[in-house]
Amino acid sequence: MLRPVELEVRHLRALCAIADTGSVRKAARQLGMSQPALTTQLRRIENAIGGELFARERTGSRLTPLGRSVLGRARSIVAEMNALTAEAREAAGQGTASGTRLWIGSTTSRAVPGWLRRLRLRFPDADTTIRTDASPNTLLRMVAEHQLDVAFVHEVAGVPLRFPEGVELRVLIAREPQFVVVPDSHPAARAPVVRLADLAGDQWMVDPSVDGELTGLRRILAAAGLNPKVVYGDYLMAADLVAAGEVVTPCQPTARARPGTAVRPLEGDPLTVRLLLVCRAGAGAPAGIEGVFTDLAAAYREIAWASDAYRRWLARHDGPLPLFQMPERVPVPLLV
Structure with missing residues (x-):
């Protein structure tokens, strides 16, 4: 039975974060809050719903049957709210790289500072902000849910990422050695x-x-x-x-x-990875996406040739880097 506490969108975002990361600790880091605070919030959510949503295990947090049911509804509500916010911002003239904001995400990469520098030059009127996260799958979902315009992520060979419906890939490097x-x-x-x-x-x-x-x-x-x-x-x-x-x-x-x-x-x-730039597909893609990709490619090329070990590897493998080729665009139809 529902208690007097009412669920808010922030509570649903917290549930999604715990499910996506697999642990309260990682979700707290993603949400920018302390682990005890998120644990307390989760208890309140479970009290409000009237049942346990996650089974606490040594390796992390696993969804219960009730949790899976609630999460399905939570994701659709969060996605709708994100879309509503994005549409409202666009209606107010704040929606694209050619307007006043560009939200980008990235896993860890030394190419990011050079990418940001180029983007600020290309879109001088845009409020360009970045979100970094260790989890590529988290960033992919944020793109699909309109929390990010684009994300630069890596996919470990043999371990496919979970691509949400309605996103499009541009392949920067098909096979980067680790x-x-x-x-x-x-x-x-x-x-x-x-x-x-x-x-x-x-x-x-x-x-x-x-x-x-x-x-x-x-x-x-x-x-x-x-x-x-x-x-x-x-x-x-x-x-x-x-x-x-x-x-x-x-x-x-x-x-x-x-x-x-x-x-x-x-x-x-x-051990290799595939480097990808991901955005929403079709009309949902941000304006100027080709320029965003071009700037990322240039930033990556700059840092690659500046790295001693990688430069020697490239010389032995008869460079140039694969990113000199035209970007491969890959539509992704379904979540896998």
Whole structure:
């Protein structure tokens, strides 16, 4: 039975965030609030509905049957509210890159600062803001729900993202190799290219909140016949632990080596990602989307050639970068 507490759109957004991220901790980080505050809010929501929406488990939060039922309604309400807000902003002259705002999202990438700089020059009258998130799937849903105009995300090979209905992809890089960061005292640091077998005795660290990265890493290790210990942590902490000689960790090819570390490619490039720019399809795409893609490509090219390890890899693989080609547009019809 419903209690006197009434649900608001912010409560529904919180439910969606917990379901999307799989844990209250990650959802709190995404929503910009503390974990205890979100836990308290979830209890109030469950009290108002009259039942448990998530089963708390050691690995995170799993939807209950009641939770799945409520979430289906919550998503449609949040999407409608986001669309209403976007339409109202557009009616007020605040809706496109050629107007006064451009909302972009991105997973972690060193290309983002250069992208933002170019976008501000291209759209000097736009209020350009950015939302970063470790989860590509979260950013995709935000695009579909009109919370973002575009998102720059990566998809780990063999671990497909969940593309919502009505979004369109532009492929920046079809197959970007992922490198590895090792202590500069590690024997592998003396080689230009590292074999996975050379790291068989090392402890790996990966951020499990980044969609697909844990699964992708375990897949390539298993394919190489290796079963090293894998521990969890964010990549900022991982860099410090690599320098201390405690772990090795996968990284983007554009990563800069910090003191005490070395960035090296893996032999055969077993771990790769696809880099994508995502926006709403058809008439829902923001004005000037081709320019947005062009600026992202230029920013990525700039940082790629400025990265020592990646520049050497590109030279060995007969550059130029794939992004010199025309962007491939891929409509995505259904959520998978």
